Amino acid sequence: MVEGEILVVEDLRKYFKTAQGVVRAVDGISFSIKEGETFGLVGESGSGKSTTAFTIMGVYEPTGGRIFFKGKPLIGGVKKRPLSLKKDMQMVFQDPGSSLNPRKSIREIIELPLKVHKLYRGKERKRAEELLRMVGLPVEFLDRYPRAIGGGEKQLVAIARALATEPSFIALDEPTSALDVSMQAKIINTLLRIQEELNLSYLFITHNLSLMRNVASRVGIMYLGKLLEVAPASEFFHKPLHPYTKMLLSSVPVITEEEEKLKPKKIVSRGEIPSPVNVPPGCTFHPRCPECMEVCSKKEPVMIEIEPGHTVKCHLFNS
Amino acid sequence: MKSIGSLLSEDQRESLKRNWHKFSTNPLSIVGLITVLTITFMAIFSPWIAPYPQSWGRWIDFSQASLPPSWKHPCGTDIYGRDILSRIMFGFRYDLLMAVCILAMVVPSGTFLGLVAGYYHGTWIDTVIMRITDIFLAIPSLVLALAICALLEPSLFNSMMAVSLLWWPWYSRLAYSLTSSIRNEYFVQAAELIGANPLYIMFREILPNCLSPIFTKMTLDVGWVILIGSTLSFVGLGAQEPMPALGNMVAVGSKYMPDYWWMTIFPALAIAFTILGFNLLGDGIRDLLAVEEI
């Protein structure tokens, strides 16, 4: 346990039993998040990002592995966790449409965490107004219902609700993927400003790599339930190592000429992400990998550290 | 008390107006609404508007016995000389009261059980509650109601208990399926992550989102409950003479068929209209809410 790490995940696994077989949604991932930083988790849809967040938060009980929060192990699902822990960890969901109860006013929604945790007793109303202002919404919103406000505004309300318990860690599951570009920018900026003000730590999940360079301090690339590469965000864009990372980066739209030069050669994305029920043997990425070698379909590579803080899981670097 | 208009926001008033407009375009719904309002009015005010209020109970006037329909007695009189129209109005009272009481017992209890089972989806609580529900649903309701009534003393109260006992599973199943899907919504998970207690989540987060289908089923069920209740009183297992429940009026009258046909036919028609009215109204409300949900 390194000083200053708020969340440590070790060999986390979450399998689902379904009619089609066992889904290995998260299959042995390890990473850590430092206090006050944003750890980005990137991957195609279905790679297990949401499941990772839900398992950390306790919505699902892990199948295996360990999670430490502020040095203490988290045991079991959300129902077994103490209230103080729930106060300290919050989450913002992917779909703002379903994350607010349509039958409750914004005030009721934001005041719920205050009441549950007995915060600002008697001054809940004032605090709710403060929280709305913090996320940049007008206080008149308090008496509206979710259906009367837009998608981006709903997401801001969801953020205000997460902030209400005064957490030190927030998991953000694709907080902007359902929104249009201008709203995306507004929400990201709000999140970053609040992070600075309150010294929050984020687990920021997205399938949009280009978002990451502005948001995250470190990034992990996830594929079929496994982490393939973890690196500081800056290094990521300059020196990607894993073929999958290169593939993702090569499809990112860029703004300047300079960036275009940095970009890896265009690699055509091959094939679809396989089903997590039927995981390919060896390296899970090998059927789509442009640099696939013989060993790749036989043996699973191990995660190795190439440079301090930059790890990769690929046979190219395993020799 | 504030007037209803001021209680509602601009937005709500607007949607109310829109709904009413949609509802009123279907003539069948309007027929249903008018029927239900008329019957409810007669049921509530029967002691004051019935032409012969004394016909309610043990009243005998042989000079008026078994008269066919006339201006004085539009639906005729029975063998004791009681006015059938008056008795039908009182009959509405008993039948509606019965339906309201039954639903008042069945809807909260069934909904509660379904809600709990749905919230604890996949646990032993779910298994126990839903197994019991399935067992109740596996036997045709009328037969079960008859059997339960038969084992108790026949009375209006006992027939109500019997119908309640076999009606709750429908609500527990409805609430169960609604809850099972709503509990996966993010707002429920958010409440769980905040640490709200299970009762709060069930009753304040999930339940309000189940209410409109439950309400629709309730309006549709009034007709069914009256149907089954009147069948029970028809076979003599429900309300007893001289109580003017519509079912036993039909039963008593049918002994004097065909000569005194009015003793049977008018109460029978009254039952038919009551149930029809509630079914039409319920369908109208269902169509309305089905569109609203989308």
Place this chain on the structure above:
Amino acid sequence: MNALRGDLGESIVSKRPVSQDVLTFFPASFELVMFSTIISVPLAILIGALAGRRANSIFDNIVRVFSYVGIAVPTFVWAVLALYLFGYLWKVLPIMGQLSVGIRRPPVRTGMMSIDALLAGRWDAFVDHLKHMILPALCMSVGRIAQEARLLRAGIIENLKKDYIVAAISYGIPERRVMMTYLLKPSLIPMVSIMALDLASSMGGSFIIETIFNWPGFGRYGMWAMLNKDLNAVVASVMIVGIFFALFNILVDVIIAYLDPRIRVMERAS
């Protein structure tokens, strides 16, 4: 627990083993319920299909009103009205029992009198018995016909909007063939899936109908047991109805699997 071994105890009133009573009375009820199914299902399909094909025509509107009324009016009200109209006013059909006075009973073999009459070659008894079945069977099935016709109508109107039907019609495939092969089968599914429930209400209805029309079947027996608080007989009748209902549910699942190929494929895959 004895009930599971087929021993239902002794009837307090008839002083005979309940299982023997059940065997005596069940065939007549089965006959009546089957007869009502045989007349109601084709009728419901005919009415529902015609109404759905010609939505909003005069015929369709009549069917709609009928379906509301048919569902809303309780069985016993139909029975009372039928007794009055057909039995007393117009005197066209017999209203009591299984056979008219003066016609000798055919020897009992199956317990279902129509079949017994045929086995014995007794046309007079067969025809007379059929006449006796018409009113009770109809009263028992008005609600079913209404309900099933309504669902079929809705199903056809829904399916008529589907692309493949529109395409089939525009390709000039004869309407009758489109109706029979593409439209009717998928539209029957919702109707068939409530048939089990409908049969259940028929079974419940048979308790009332058999009592009113004095039909010597299981329903009348059960009703009589209930009114006399004959506990063993009551438990037995509820059980038999439950079992019958369960068996019919299985049958309905099989029919639906036949009508909906998707379900069959899904089952094979899993």
